[in-house]
Amino acid sequence: MLLNTHTYYSLRYGTFSNQRLLSLAQQLEYQSIALTDINSTSATLEFMRIAPNHGIKPIVGVDFRNGAKQQFVMLAKNNNGFKNINDYLSDFLHRRAEEEVEIPSRAKQLSDTYVIYPFTSFEGETLLENEFLGVKIEDLNRLKFSSWKNRQEKLVIMHTVSFQNKKDFNTHRLLRAIDNNTLLSKLPTSEEGSEKDVFIPKEKLLEAYKEFPSLIENTQNLLDNCKVTFDFSKETPNNQRSYTGNEGLDFRLLKRLAYAGIPYRYKRPGERVMKRMEKELEIIREKKFVSYFLINWKILKYARNKGYFYVGRGSGANSIIAYLLRITDVDPVELDLYFERFINLYRKNPPDFDIDFSWQDRDDVTEFIFRRFKNTSLIAVYNTFKYKASVRELGKVFGLPKEEIDKLSGGDYIFETLDKLSQLVVIYGKYIEGFPNYLGIHAGGILISEKPIHYYTATYMPPKGFATTQFDMVIAEDIGLYKFDILSQRGLGKIKDGVEIVRYNHPNLPPIDIHDIKRFKKDEKIKGLLRNAEAIGCFYVESPAMRMLMRKLQVDDYLGLVAASSVIRPGVAKSGMMREYILRYRFPEKRKEAHPVLLDIMPETYGVMVYQEDVIKVAHHFGQLTLSEADMLRRGMSGKFRSREEFQKVKDHFFENCKNAGRPEEFTADVWRQIESFAGYAFAKGHSASYAVESYQSLFLKAYFPLEYMVATLNNGGGFYSVELYVHEARMKGGNILAPCINRSRAETVIDGKDIYIGFGFLQSLEGKLIHKIITERRRNGAFESLNNFIERISIGMEQITILIKINAFRFTGRNKRELLWEAYMKINKISFEENVYTLFKSPTVNYKTPSLPNTNLEDAFDEMELLGFPLCNPFDLLLEPSHNPLRAAHLHQYIGKQVTVEAYLVTVKRTRTTRGDTMYFGNFLDRDGHFVDTVHFPPVAKQYRFRGKGIYTITGKVVEEFDCITIEVSKMEHLAIIQDPRYAMQSKANEQLAAAKERRRTERQKM
Known part of the structure; x- marks a missing residue:
């Protein structure tokens, strides 16, 4: 009897989960209900999957609305009708991405659908065969005096269900206020549902319509005539069934490609390789995963043709067929990868292939997939309300001041002492926590379906410009649609760019074969980096936790690195088995302590x-x-x-x-x-092995071309650490770190020999279009000769040129940057956006006498901190009280078990919680010589001595050693003061001379 029900996937409107909606329907003795979320089919498949568990026949459709105003409800008679509804809704949602599109008051005629218009707002006189008017309980008195009273065959019950009770309705109003970005007190009633849209028992509903039995009968007929079914058994994948259009031809192609890949992967394949290959081929065919492999092969063939770097990982990396097809670079025979993790006869879903591309290449690969394969879409994710964000949103809705909102979201309160409004914010913040808030895009999931995507769901069009489902990957798998993961990561961009930078900076060297992993595994220099955890910038092995694990394990081979990549994951440490693994790895006699069954x-x-x-x-x-x-x-x-x-x-x-x-x-x-x-x-072992391959590629570049690799790291967004640490690492490896230069720098950081010029793109607030202008002009007409020459050739405002001068980008002129600032001020209007106009005759240059205002290296450091975020000098040079402490990281092994005090510059902090829920920290610092100092801050110390942001700290604590890894257990910590910004010391003098300069400038203009 319910033709219009909503879940909370009617975003920022509904309040029910599928489970709660169906449980209530069952309790209130409904045998069938129609789920019609507002402009959404996100909940539909999950609703259909679990409805039978509640003894309910699921009917599905969509409530088409403009804002909160209902235009009509569409119900699907069958699967074709559901597809038609999804096509229709998707058309609106796609067009809305580009323009304001409203849903009309009359629906388009679609086969296999029913359309129900609201009785009170319908203005027409006639209805088509599949169209009806929905009469609410409150409409019944009006119906008695309407002409539709004599045409009751076109009337059905329309009791909307959006809430269970008053609390749900209040929640709904809050959600609507959030959606409309308005105070609750100013929310228009036109943007709300009705307080009467609540669940009532079926008996009570029928009682309300007893004077109109035909409405009851008509409604039941609609429900009886609707039947949409999906197979949730997952017996057969619903991905594109055939790559070539013929499943037999698909298998022959797969087999041919596998055999063709043998010479590339194995010079002389043994019996083990051949048996494994034949076994996999047969099971892949039996499980109907052939097209899945071929589609991945095609995608990566395209990528190789374009010269794109990629890494294939996931459980599919356990497959020798994937290895032979060059989907992965992991040899499952060499690593003895567990076949049943990859595939077994009981597995219903295809193996996972996570394909990583450089962040620069991934979008092009995605475009290729959408061009090459039909029935393609991205997958959505449900971005839900998190408690802190919910409190902030609700605080704004209730009109609370920012200070109060900050206090509530931070949990810094005693509930009983809060005022009524603040208590409501907390109560409802917890209530809506976990509600879906808006649809996002899965990090890399793409569906390639046999049937049109709209057979299963409507799609919307996010800014990426690719149709995206309204359900997530879990729902997709429920229906037998398995995603292709096309992901991006910066590690591959670093490797690719690193190879190119080496070629540029060392033109006489032979080309690097970055895919020669077998040679890298045996390289002693790489082994040394691994053993000593000297892998800053290297993929997956640079983080503080991984650095410490590598030292503890003393890993220097491929298999050890593969294991470390998985041991570092949170679960192994949480189970307490990370320490046990290290013990058994380092000390063979400890292996006897393993349980015999598990050891076997x-x-x-x-x-x-x-x-x-x-x-x-x-x-x-x-x-x-x-x-x-x-x-x-x-x-x-x-x-x-x-x-x-x-x-x-x-x-x-x-x-x-x-x-x-x-x-x-x-x-x-x-x-x-x-x-x-x-x-x-x-991780799956094959997944870890894939990561280890990429680690070896980056380790090779770090071992032999550290400066070039650090430049590539900087230009690809760094990694675990901030830009500052990678600049520091380049300096530690012998690089000369130089501020941006007008005649040498580009948007990205560049290297010339050992000279590394920071890129213009690293300057905060410098405009991208200006950077492009500078580089283009320099390429066309040569280097800039002076500041005046630069101003004549580049249209620039005072704010932007100030950035360039303050960072010393005009140091090639040999002039003091304060003098340059004065000259720029005299020659540039404060706001100048017009392009420079070149004339036949140059105007004479007006030279102004500039005052003597020399700047110092310390002033430069503060300019660098302002514009780059860090100084290019040693930060210890900025201490208010110069450091005389001789203790360094290299000395700590001499003081194990003793209290020491060391001064160190903060790099990064990791916050964690003990088993009791107390906060503690792990710190990473650099000593004056640039070497790491690692610290542990247990809860009492963490509470007493807090981190105070970037800077140098005096750290006192006990030196401890575990598995050759040295840390300081901190007992006391102090943030050291730095010198006062010297730029302000000159401020008063500059102000006086500025007034005089303005007067001189006015006088000069009058003369001209």
């Missing part, structure tokens, strides 16, 4: 679960689950299915099997704890 299952990792495969192995061999159940367990731990019944059944089965096998209950619980704590975070 995972001999390579000494009985410690390190990879995702280990979850499957332990679940299958230890917990005696089937491979299908084990894979479900692994997927469930990712968080996507953790709350689903099927996952709970697998968990129960695990414990039951262990009990039946006579395993001690306490030991079983501990194994489960390990699985649960890290399985969602750990």
Whole structure:
């Protein structure tokens, strides 16, 4: 009887989750309801999947509205009707991305659909066969005096359901105020739903319409005539079924490509390789994953033809077919990758291929996919209300002052002492936490479907310009649509640019084969970088945590790096097994402490679960689950299915099997704890191996061409650290770090020999169009000869030229930058946007006498801090009280177990929580010589001695060593003062002379 119900996917309007909506419908004895979210089909498939669990027949459609004003409701009679509705809605949503488009009052005629118009606002006199008027309970008295009373065959019940109770309605009003960016008190009633749009028992609803039995009958007929069905069994993927248009031809092509790849990958393939290849081919064919492999192959063939760098990873990296097709660069035979992690006969979804491209190349690859394959779309993500953001939004809606909002969002309050409005903000902030707020775009997921995407969902058009589904990847997988992950990362851009910069800076060297990973694995220089954790800027091995792990493990080979890439993940550390792994790796006698069953299952990792495969192995061999159940367990731990019944059944089965096998209950619980704590975070071994390949490429460049690689790192957005640290690293490797230069710099940082010129693009507030102008003019007409020559050739305002002068970009003139600022002020109008006009005869240059105002290196440092964010000098030179402490990082190993005091410059801080929920920190600093000092700040110290932002700190604490890794357990910390900004010391003198300069300028103009 309900033809118009909403979930909270009627964004910033509805209040129900699918589960809550259906549970209430079941309690109130409805046998069927129609889900018609406002301009959305986000909830539709999930609604249809779980509705039968509540004994409810799902009807689906869309409530078409302009804002809160309902135009009509469309219901799908069947799957074709649902597709037609999605086509129609998508057309509006796509056009709205470019222009203001309103939904009309009359619907377009679509086959296999019903259209229901609001009774009170319908202005026509006639209705088509599939069109009806929806009569609300409050409309019944009006109906008695309407001409439609005699045409009741066209009338149906239209009781809208958006809320459960008063609290839901209040929540709805708050959401509408947020959506309209207005105070709650100023929210127009036209932007609200009705307080009467609540769930009522079916019996009560029928009682309200008892005088009009034909409306009840008509409504039931509509419900009976609607049947949309989807197969949620996932038995067969719904991705594009065939690459060539013929599945038999697809398989022959896949087999031919696999055999053709053997010479490239294996000079003399052994029996193991051939058997593995044939086994995979047969299972890929049986599981109907052939086109999935071929589509990935085609995408990457295009990328190689364009010269794009890429890394193929994910569980698909366990596949030898992927290796032979050059989808990945990981040899599963060499690494003995677990076949069943990649694929098994029970697996319903295709293996994961995460393909990373440079951030500069990814968009072009995406465009190629949309051109080459039809039925393609991006996948949405649901961006939900987070508590802090919700409190901020609600605080604005209630009109609270900023100070109060800051206090509430920071949790710095006692609820009972808050005023009524503030309490409401907190209450409703918690209530809407987790509600979907708006649709975003998945980081890289692309669907390539056999059927049109609109068969499953409507799409919208985000700024990227590619049609995007209204559901997320979990819903897509529910329906058998598996994404292709086309991702971007800056690490590949660094490698690609690094190779090109080396070629430019060393033109006589032979070309670098950056894909010669086998040689890199044996390189002693690279091994040294790994052992000593000297990998700043290198992909995945540069973070403080990874740097410390590498030192503890003393890793210097490929397999060790592969393991470290997964051991570092949060779950392994959380389970306590990271330390256990390090112990067993470093000290072979400790391996005997592993449980014999687990050691037998995972001999390579000494009985410690390190990879995702280990979850499957332990679940299958230890917990005696089937491979299908084990894979479900692994997927469930990712968080996507953790709350689903099927996952709970697998968990129960695990414990039951262990009990039946006579395993001690306490030991079983501990194994489960390990699985649960890290399985969602750990990598597949092939995934880690793929990362390790990229790490080796960056390590090679860092080992042999550190300056060029640091320049590439800077130009690709850095990495884990700030720009300042990469500049510091380049200096530590012998580079001469120079401020931007008008005649040498470009937008990006450039290198000439060992001279590294910071790019114009790193200057805060310098306009991109000006940078382009400077470089273009310099290329066309040669270097700039002087400041005056620059001003004549480049149209520039005073604000922009001030930036260039203050950063010393005109130092080639040999003149003091304060003199240059005075000259610029005399020659440039404060606002100048017109292009310079070149004339046949040059106007005579007017030279002004500039006052003597020399600047110092210390002033330069403060200008650099203002414009770059950091000084180019040693920050210790800026201390108010010069440092005389001789202790350095290199000396700390002599003081293990002792208290020391060291001075160090803050690099980065990691905040974490103890098991008791207390805050503690890990700090990373640089000593005066530029070497790392690592610190630990336990809760009492963290609370007493807080970090005070960038700068130099005096750190006192005990030196501790663990697995050859030295840290300071801080007991006291003080932020040291730096000198007063010397630029202000000259301010008063400058002000006096400025007034005189203005007067001289006025006089000169009168003479001209």
